[in-house]
Amino acid sequence: MDTTAIQQAAITLASRRLAGQQGPLLAAAQAPATLQDALAIQQAVSALLGNSAGGWKCGMPSDGRLVLAPIYASTISHGDTCHAWVRDGVVRVESELAFVFAEGLPPRAGAYSRDEILAAVSSVHLALELIDSRFDAEPKPPFLQALADGLVNQGLHLGPALPLAAALAAAAMPLRVQQGERDELLDGVHPAGDPLAPLLWLAGYLQQQGQGILPGQAVITGSYAGVIHLQPGEPAALGFGELGQLLVCCQPR
Template structure:
């Protein structure tokens, strides 16, 4: 893609992210045709917003796919109520574990070992990724369009710190959702089978790009239960198996 087309696409997506409005898919010269195109648009959105990166979402790569997107610092919440875009009367969330880095992992020439990555993780928190797209509901965007847009991330709620060793072993987690009259038990499974594996991939991917993880950043690596819709203006409780309990409430942006 030409640099002007990348910037034009990024302006469109950045404006929608700020306003909360959705719109049609990127088209014509603005539409990404390759992974490099999509990642270039994603990076240009970062530059236009001028918002620090508070963390990353990632997943294991697949054929022709890389799964990563920045989580902007201003959208990371620790205290209620958490502000979110409300769609069709609900806030879309995904229950995850967040790996938090106190010291960071700066870019360097040689790869980081698993032990080095684990040593840099200062804590693991229960988390909810806040989900939202800058595209209209129909037609469904392609993976490249979604990647350019930041893989439907609108923010992150960080809950309590949990036992690190137990979190690393949590390939499965029963997620109990309670809100009002709702009391639902979900059979949670990590999509990678190992909550640490996508993080190890992300560290190496960023390192190869000359970028590192910064102090204070949090990384989420996949939802245990897909999308969980929660109501705004009503407290909700999510129990992550034996790891702990996350309490949250949302208000509309």
């Protein structure tokens, strides 16, 4: 893709993100054909928004796919309230663990070791990824267009902190969703089988690109139970097995 096509695609996606709108797939001339195209559109969207990356969502690469997208600082919340776009009367979230880096991992010539990355993690939190797409529900966007759009991320809500050792052992856990009369138990399994593995991959990938994890950034590494629908404006409690409970009320943006 040339720079004009990348910019046009980014304008479309950035405009929809700001307005909370969804729309059709990118026109053929603007659609990414390679991973590099999709990541270039991601970067152009970030530049247009003027919104720094407060974190990353990532997963293990597979079948020629990269699971990588910025989480914008202005969309990261704490406490008992988060704000999200409402679709079909619900807010969509995914249960995650978030690794937070107070001092970051600056770019350097050599790769960081596992021990160095763990030493740089300042805290781990129960978290909810806020889910939304800038595309209409149908047809389902091709992976490269979804990647260009940030892989359905619209934000991140950070809950209580937990011990690092407990987070590293959390390959699976029961999840409990309580809201109003709803009381649902879900089988939670990390998609990589190891919540740390995608973080190690991300740190290495960013280093290869001459980047790093910046001070204060949070990294989520995979959903334990897929998309969960919450009712906006109604308090909810999400239990993460023995790791703790996240209390939140999602308010419409």
